[in-house]
Amino acid sequence: MAALELKSVRKTYGNAAQEALKGIDIRIDAGQFLILVGPSGCGKSTLMNAIAGLEDISSGAICLDGEDVTQVEPKDRDIAMVFQSYALYPTMTVRENIAFGLKIRKTPKEQIDAEVARVAKLLQIEHLLERKPAQLSGGQQQRVAMGRALARRPKLYLFDEPLSNLDAKLRVEMRTEIKLMHQRLQTTTVYVTHDQIEAMTLGDRVAVMKDGEVQQFGTPEEIYNDPANLFVASFIGSPPMNFVPVRLEAREGRVVARVTGDTGDSQVDLPELDPALAGREAILGVRPEQIQSAHPADNAVPGILTRIQVVEPTGPDTLLYAEWNGTKVCCRVAPGEAPRAGDQVLWRIDSRRAVLFDPASGRRLS
Template identity: 55%
Template sequence: MSALTVRDVTKQFGSAEVLTGINLDIASGEFTVLVGPSGCGKSTLLNIIAGLERQTTGTIEIGGRVVNDVPPKDRDIAMVFQSYALYPSMTVRQNITFGMECRNVPRAQRNEAVARVAKLLQIEAMLDRKPAQLSGGQRQRVAMGRALVRDPLLFLFDEPLSNLDAQLRTEMRMEIKQLHQRLGSTIVYVTHDQIEAMTLATRIAVMRQGVVLQFDDPETVYNRPANLFVARFMGAPPMNTLSARLEATSDGTVAVIGGGETVIRFPVPAAAASWIGRQVVLGIRPECIAEPTRYFGDAPGATVMIAALVEVIEPTGAETIVVLRIGDERALARVSPDLHYRLGETARFAADTRKINLFDPETGDRIA
């Protein structure tokens, strides 16, 4: 069953169009992450889904019911805010039950619901405290408790982790994921952090300038990005994008990078054959370039050995990032930390050609 359908939604502020033709169909139990740089319209879209803002055109359906004219409180949703938005004058308990108070739920039933949620989130000990007496992580839990207690059709999260420090953010991320797995709830989650998107989502909608560029599961978004923007936005360090020329050889189509002595040839999918003789942008993830002993599978042509100049070496502990120069192009490689390259040497690397993507240099769209 489809829990949320966004159909042809646009939003204009004056003459500025902040959302253009948004279409999303989200099944029940899915964890959808809207991700994109600030100003891409993801929070506006979330507010429209919540009913806090009204779309200029288009339809929102929640649980199969058109809710265009339904106020937020009757949309059967709950929302967690970036600032937590806990009512400062109320205790944690009152914060959690305020929605039920507004709906005139009997007191016994309220207490029961608070007890259930408090146990789930382990906030029993702080039920009678005020938000000002809680730490950031505790406030975050209370904010989630306020959403969970409602048991809605749809949870909306608006950058809920961006006010936490790095360590706490990782912890809470894991907890949100566990909660979703345990409760099977439907979640729409807004973030600008591509790692949050990758780790949490069952499907990711990558947005830019009011447009959804790609709406796919995380693996597809990561390995088969719809265009150059998605390719560069997802993943850290980002995907290498090198300018290449396609040539036909007896072994099939190859992409040629660089010129003169430092030429690299990568086999590319047959689907790109129509681009033979033309310039393309070749995308290869940094983890697909590694030390020469790395094994990338048995398929013929899967691993290609390349030689490149070592320009910069950045050890991170778990791995070492090496900046390579291939002709006029630069590329990042993620190599084993046990290997010690020397600056300025021309070293050998193994490249995984199975996950190469080709993009149209004009439009940025993926070719193959």
């Protein structure tokens, strides 16, 4: 295991006309699980390849266990990588695929056999050792690819979207397997994905990337509950955060956001907001579970009276959709509490957890 530190890592192509990485600064401790998440083209795979040594960087430094490995050849960095395509040798058995890297390093046969047995037991593929890749399912092939990396016991593991070729059910199963494996081995891991569910469930630390920059770096809880900007708030969360355009107004020494429902205007109190922000336009961000629904007769606490447009059962909960200020809004409720489409509902926001963004820059206002 080893700590990983990226210091102002930049990557440019063609006379610096295209900058794929724009000064990446990340540090994780030994044994931590880092997720690089973002949309296609954000630079996460380029950064992964740079860590592995498969891609030269233009400036900055990559340090592993305190040693600068920026100029070190890939084979000498003591890093194991699991690819999206599995990259198994089709003519070799599972046993031979797992053992291949150890044989290249001229590891004694007794040690190779012990490592193959250890990894096969860990990944529950002992019964597959004599089969070839063509005889395996996608999930089994992925386990073999992981086993080949695990057999080496390197300082750092890199996973490049390893589950993207699997069906939805198998992705969930393999996600659990990867998390259990990390909990057992406590290996330092960097994992690239565009799937924010994988990011939230697997990582100790998450780096949300866009256009070659890290938009936010923190724990999954920090990323979800305290997004740094509009992009992070919109990318992380399923269903995504609601974004409602509002005007901020001053009322009796506090700031409120004006919201229009079916029966006219209502207001959302924002007691902790800087009074200097009153008078400006903003984007009110609130997650579906931060909105409560009640019967219109339950008016002890002010709310926003709105007619339900769509009811979407998902099994463990039900999603309600309505419209505020001309914008679709989603509320998550328990199945037994769900009204019907067309019913009027009084919506209440947990304003302590709501966030505000600047409409032009997307930066966080509160």
